[in-house]
Amino acid sequence: MPEVSLSSVDQVKLAGLxxxxxxxxxxxxxxxxxRRQWDPVFEGVTERRQAPRYSSCGDLGHWILAxxxxxxxxxxxxxxxxxxxxxxxxxxxxxxxxxxxxxxRLPVVGEHLDAGDVLVVSAHDIDHTHCIVALGPVxxxxxxxxxxxxxxxWDGQYGRACGKLICRSVAVKGSSVALSDLPxxxxxSVARLLEASGGEIEPSTVRDYLAAVTGRLRMLxxxxxxxGKDVRWWxxxxxxxxxxPGQPLDVFxxxxxxxxxxxxxxxxxxxxxxxxxxxxxxxxxxxxxxxGFPMAKAQxxxxx
Numbered sequence: 001m002p003e004v005s006l007s008s009v010d011q012v013k014l015a016g017l018x019x020x021x022x023x024x025x026x027x028x029x030x031x032x033x034x035r036r037q038w039d040p041v042f043e044g045v046t047e048r049r050q051a052p053r054y055s056s057c058g059d060l061g062h063w064i065l066a067x068x069x070x071x072x073x074x075x076x077x078x079x080x081x082x083x084x085x086x087x088x089x090x091x092x093x094x095x096x097x098x099x100x101x102x103x104x105r106l107p108v109v110g111e112h113l114d115a116g117d118v119l120v121v122s123a124h125d126i127d128h129t130h131c132i133v134a135l136g137p138v139x140x141x142x143x144x145x146x147x148x149x150x151x152x153x154w155d156g157q158y159g160r161a162c163g164k165l166i167c168r169s170v171a172v173k174g175s176s177v178a179l180s181d182l183p184x185x186x187x188x189s190v191a192r193l194l195e196a197s198g199g200e201i202e203p204s205t206v207r208d209y210l211a212a213v214t215g216r217l218r219m220l221x222x223x224x225x226x227x228g229k230d231v232r233w234w235x236x237x238x239x240x241x242x243x244x245p246g247q248p249l250d251v252f253x254x255x256x257x258x259x260x261x262x263x264x265x266x267x268x269x270x271x272x273x274x275x276x277x278x279x280x281x282x283x284x285x286x287x288x289x290x291x292g293f294p295m296a297k298a299q300x301x302x303x304x
Contacts, residue, residue: 004191010199017068017190021116023206024067025135026165028060029149030288034164036155038233041287042163044213045151047078050161057131057152058088060163061118061188064133064149067209068116069201070193074101089131093120094186103196104188107177113138113146116190121178123185130182135165140177140184144170158236210284220278222257231256234278237286238263252278 006014028045029035035042037050045063046056062076074091076083093099096106097120104120113119114137122128136147151163168180177184194201220226220234231252235245238259246255261276267285 004189004195006191006195007199010194013199013201014191014194017194017201017203018115020203020206021064021068021190022135024064024204024209025115025133025149027206027210027287028063028151029135029163029165031165034153034155034162036158036162037160038229039287040213040217040230040233040283041210042161044209045163046161047083049083054161055130055152056161056163057150058092060133060149060151061092061131062088064116065118065193067204068190069203070197071202072103072193072197089120089129092118092131092186092188093123093129094188097123097185099123099186101186101188103192104186105192107140107184107187109140109172109175109177111140111187113140113187114190118188119148119179119184120186120188121182121184124183128182132166132168132179138170140170140172142170142172146170146179210287211280214280214283214287217280217283220252220260221275222252222254223275226252234260234286241266 027041046059066075066077076088076091090099092101094101094104113134115135117134119132121130132148132150134146135149138144138146146168148166148168150166153162153164155162171178220231227250232250235249235256238245241263243259243262244255245259246253257276260278269281269285
C-alpha cells in the first residue's frame with residue numbers, strides 16, 4: 001500500500017480536509033443532474049471557461065485542491081497565479097502515467113481513496129483522458145462503488161456543459177484498476193499533498209466561499225429590466241421549483257418577480273417589502289446547499 005507519514009496533528013487535519021472536500025464537492029456537483037453552465041457555482045469552478053470542445057473536468061481537480069488550501073505552483077487557477085491553456089489534466093496526472101505531476105502515482109489494488117483525491121483515467125488515450133474527484137471513501141477492490149464529482153459532463157435537457165455526482169464501479173484485473181471500464185492511471189491523494197506541503201495550508205470554508213460567489217452576483221430588480229444568462233438561469237431554476245417566471249426567460253419581468261416572491265416564501269426568506277429582488281440570500285437559497293449532508297447524499301447516490 002502507498003505509505004504516507006503524517007503526524008498525529010496532521011492526521012486530524014487530514015480528517016478535517018476529507019470532510020471539507022466532501023462538502024465542497026457536493027456544492028460543486030449537487031446531485032445526479034448536477035450544475036450546468038451559467039449556474040454561479042459552475043461558473044466559479046470553471047472560471048467561466050467554456051468553448052466548443054473544452055472539457056472542464058480538470059478545472060474541478062484544481063478547484064478542489066485550491067479550496068482545501070493547497071498552494072502548489074502547478075495549480076492551474078486564474079484566481080491564484082494564472083491559467084495555462086491545455087495543461088489542466090496533465091498537471092494533475094502522475095509523471096509515471098505520462099503526466100507532469102511529481103506527487104501523483106500509479107493506483108494500487110486494494111488501496112483506500114477518500115474525498116478530494118484526484119484521479120485520472122485513460123491517461124494514455126488523449127481523446128478519452130478524464131479527471132475524476134473522489135467524493136466518498138472506497139477501497140479499490142472488485143465490485144466496490146466509487147462516488148465521485150465530475151465536470152466535463154453534458155446536460156442534455158438544456159444543451160449545456162455541466163458537472164454532477166456520479167457512481168462508478170471498480171473493476172480489477174491483475175494489478176490494473178478500472179472505473180466503469182475506464183483504466184485508472186493516476187492517483188493524486190490529499191494525504192500525499194498534505195505531507196508534501198508540510199501541513200502549511202489555508203483552507204476555505206464552504207460558507208465563506210458561497211458568500212463570495214453570491215456576493216459577486218448582480219441584484220436582479222424588475223424596475224431595471226435586467227437581461228442575460230444569469231436571468232435565464234434564475235428563471236430555469238424557478239421553473240424547476242414549479243414556478244412560472246414568464247417569457248422570455250432571459251428578462252426579469254413581472255411574472256419572474258411574482259415567481260421570486262413565491263420562491264422566497266417557500267424558503268422562509270424575510271420579506272423586505274416593496275420591490276422583490278434577487279440578491280445574495282435568494283441566490284444562496286437557490287444554490288441549494290445543505291452543510292453536513294454530503295456523505296448521506298453520496299451514500300444514496302451509490303445505493304440508488
